[in-house]
Amino acid sequence: MKLLFRVLDQWMWIGSVLSMFLLVGVVLLQVFARVALPQVPAWTEEASRFFFMWAVGFAAGPAVREQAYVDVDSFTIHLPNKLQLVLAIVMDAVLVVFTGIMAYESTKLVIAVEGQTSAALIWPMWVFYASIWLQTFMLALYLARSVARMLHTGSIKNEEQGIKGGEAL
Amino acid sequence: MVFVLFAVFLGCIILRMPIAFSLGFSSFVYIAASDIPLSIIPERMFSGVDSFVILCVPGFILAGNLMNIGGITERIIKFCLALVGHIRGGLALANVGASMVFAGISGTAVSDAVSIGTIMIPAMVKRGYGKEFSGAVTASASTMGPIIPPSLPMVIAGTVTGLSVSRLLVAGIIPGLLLGFGIGAVAFFISAKRSYPRDEQMPIKEVVKSFFGAFWAILMTLIILGGIMGGIFTPTEASMVAVFYAIIIGFFVYKELKPSMLPKIFFESAVTTASLMVLVGFANVFAWILTSEEIPLMVTQAMLSLSRNPMVYILLVNVLLILVGMFMETIAALMILMPILLKPAIELGIDPIQFAIMCVLNLVIGLTTPPVGVCLFVASSIAKVSIGRLTWALLPFIGVSIAVLLLVSYVPQVTLWLPSLVFK
Numbered sequence: 001m002k003l004l005f006r007v008l009d010q011w012m013w014i015g016s017v018l019s020m021f022l023l024v025g026v027v028l029l030q031v032f033a034r035v036a037l038p039q040v041p042a043w044t045e046e047a048s049r050f051f052f053m054w055a056v057g058f059a060a061g062p063a064v065r066e067q068a069y070v071d072v073d074s075f076t077i078h079l080p081n082k083l084q085l086v087l088a089i090v091m092d093a094v095l096v097v098f099t100g101i102m103a104y105e106s107t108k109l110v111i112a113v114e115g116q117t118s119a120a121l122i123w124p125m126w127v128f129y130a131s132i133w134l135q136t137f138m139l140a141l142y143l144a145r146s147v148a149r150m151l152h153t154g155s156i157k158n159e160e161q162g163i164k165g166g167e168a169l
Numbered sequence: 170m171v172f173v174l175f176a177v178f179l180g181c182i183i184l185r186m187p188i189a190f191s192l193g194f195s196s197f198v199y200i201a202a203s204d205i206p207l208s209i210i211p212e213r214m215f216s217g218v219d220s221f222v223i224l225c226v227p228g229f230i231l232a233g234n235l236m237n238i239g240g241i242t243e244r245i246i247k248f249c250l251a252l253v254g255h256i257r258g259g260l261a262l263a264n265v266g267a268s269m270v271f272a273g274i275s276g277t278a279v280s281d282a283v284s285i286g287t288i289m290i291p292a293m294v295k296r297g298y299g300k301e302f303s304g305a306v307t308a309s310a311s312t313m314g315p316i317i318p319p320s321l322p323m324v325i326a327g328t329v330t331g332l333s334v335s336r337l338l339v340a341g342i343i344p345g346l347l348l349g350f351g352i353g354a355v356a357f358f359i360s361a362k363r364s365y366p367r368d369e370q371m372p373i374k375e376v377v378k379s380f381f382g383a384f385w386a387i388l389m390t391l392i393i394l395g396g397i398m399g400g401i402f403t404p405t406e407a408s409m410v411a412v413f414y415a416i417i418i419g420f421f422v423y424k425e426l427k428p429s430m431l432p433k434i435f436f437e438s439a440v441t442t443a444s445l446m447v448l449v450g451f452a453n454v455f456a457w458i459l460t461s462e463e464i465p466l467m468v469t470q471a472m473l474s475l476s477r478n479p480m481v482y483i484l485l486v487n488v489l490l491i492l493v494g495m496f497m498e499t500i501a502a503l504m505i506l507m508p509i510l511l512k513p514a515i516e517l518g519i520d521p522i523q524f525a526i527m528c529v530l531n532l533v534i535g536l537t538t539p540p541v542g543v544c545l546f547v548a549s550s551i552a553k554v555s556i557g558r559l560t561w562a563l564l565p566f567i568g569v570s571i572a573v574l575l576l577v578s579y580v581p582q583v584t585l586w587l588p589s590l591v592f593k
Binding site for chain 1: 181182183184185186187188189190193194197207208210211212214215218219220221223224227228231402405406409410412413432435436438439440441442443444446447448450496498539540541543
């Protein structure tokens with residue numbers, strides 16, 4: 001299990017960093033082309049949206065590990081610690097089911113757009129929609145990991161260290 | 170059925186489910202109970218983030234992170250201190266000034282509160298300023314972040330309403346400056362009343378030297394704004410040019426950024442972006458349900474039946490949004506409420522740009538109020554002071570924010586003069 005998530009962490013890390021680099025690069029190319037070249041390539045806007053969607057797809061799961069999703073603890077903070085922990089486990093378990101169903105629904109969406117292509121890049125549309133599948137699937141996996149961690153450590157706070165810069169490459 | 174949507178949403182929030190997932194899960198329950206195909210959820214999530222304009226969100230987050238790690242925060246503070254440190258309450262004024270400059274490179278209040286607060290609050294407390302006052306100045310000054318461009322809430326407001334993001338960004342300049350000067354004035358009066366210390370006046374040579382340290386950060390703001398205002402870049406392009414600029418400055422001018430640091434910064438920016446985009450995606454599903462239930466129409470009719478006077482409508486919206494801002498995250502609130510509230514506003518002849526700035530300003534005030542004021546929490550944890558005492562100390566500053574809000578609400582020129590000048 002640990003090995004699976006270690007590999008997953010590395011893939012998500014590489015995927016999100018690469019997508020962000022490519023996103024910045026493509027938009028800068030668009031600016032450069034407008035300023036210095038006779039014409040702007042027609043595909044840059046679509047490509048930048050593609051890399052953006054995939055950056056989000058790759059980073060959505062690790063964001064659970066980094067506890068980047070904002071919540072409101074003003075109400076639960078008054079509860080006993082044990083009850084807070086049980087509540088956090090139940091909430092995450094509910095979300096595992098919810099995001100799991102969303103991953104399944106995203107798969108249907110990916111299949112539904114088969115045969116369609118994007119306007120400028122002429123890439124199959126399922127390549128774009130697959131980013132939503134990745135996003136929801138990774139959310140389900142990382143939330144399941146969060147439930148397992150809380151059951152194991154008995155603590156809501158995530159003390160685990162994420163992948164350090166450069167470690168995955 | 171809409172009752173179920175709101176009940177589940179509120180229940181999830183109370184039980185500490187993250188706001189993004191509370192929006193998604195409540196929408197899921199509604200859609201499942203209404204026999205609508207569940208595939209509508211990933212479809213709406215996709216369409217919510219599939220926009221070129223929203224691409225400036227990762228750009229501005231990345232540029233802010235790069236500049237911050239490149240050592241800009243200390244330089245900005247040093248410059249502001251050299252400039253106003255000799256005035257009574259100079260550290261508090263430097264705190265406000267630094268937040269104002271920092272707001273020009275970051276688009277969120279939280280990053281301002283963390284970056285400036287971690288340096289300024291301990292420094293202020295060490296020099297004899299009250300903990301509550303130090304925290305209150307930091308928290309209130311950080312709210313300039315989402316008003317002075319670049320601003321992530323403005324980008325979201327533009328995306329959901331179809332308004333020009335460039336116009337919104339430019340329209341935020343004057344209210345942002347008014348907010349900064351207002352907070353600075355209150356900080357000065359309180360400092361003078363409590364006889365907080367002042368530093369020796371810096372020699373002009375030192376002031377000039379510190380200016381060159383902060384110059385590159387100020388130039389970044391000018392490039393972003395100049396590019397957008399001059400029609401050279403779209404906001405998305407400006408954000409990526411800012412990323413390129415921050416890398417060059419970090420490598421070759423400040424020399425504190427190393428190539429090995431870049432992947433980590435890119436990853437952290439991707440994580441922040443993803444947490445926001447999941448929120449935007451699920452909020453888009455939630456907003457779709459509200460539209461399909463004709464909630465905007467019902468709200469329009471209800472609001473207009475109360476009064477057809479734009480002044481009254483603005484007052485009602487202000488009261489509503491102040492309350493919403495106290496309990497809801499800014500971006501989620503914008504995604505859900507902006508399309509609903511804008512319709513009657515347009516019908517009453519209120520300018521949509523002015524209205525959007527007013528909404529953002531309203532929700533931003535909520536960042537410094539309990540129970541969910543993120544900047545309040547940040548400042549309270551850095552200053553090690555209770556939320557209750559900090560809230561009390563924040564009251565005069567919240568008063569300034571409300572005064573600026575009233576100006577924005579009832580004097581259209583405050584927001585519309587600059588865009589009308591720039592975008593002829």
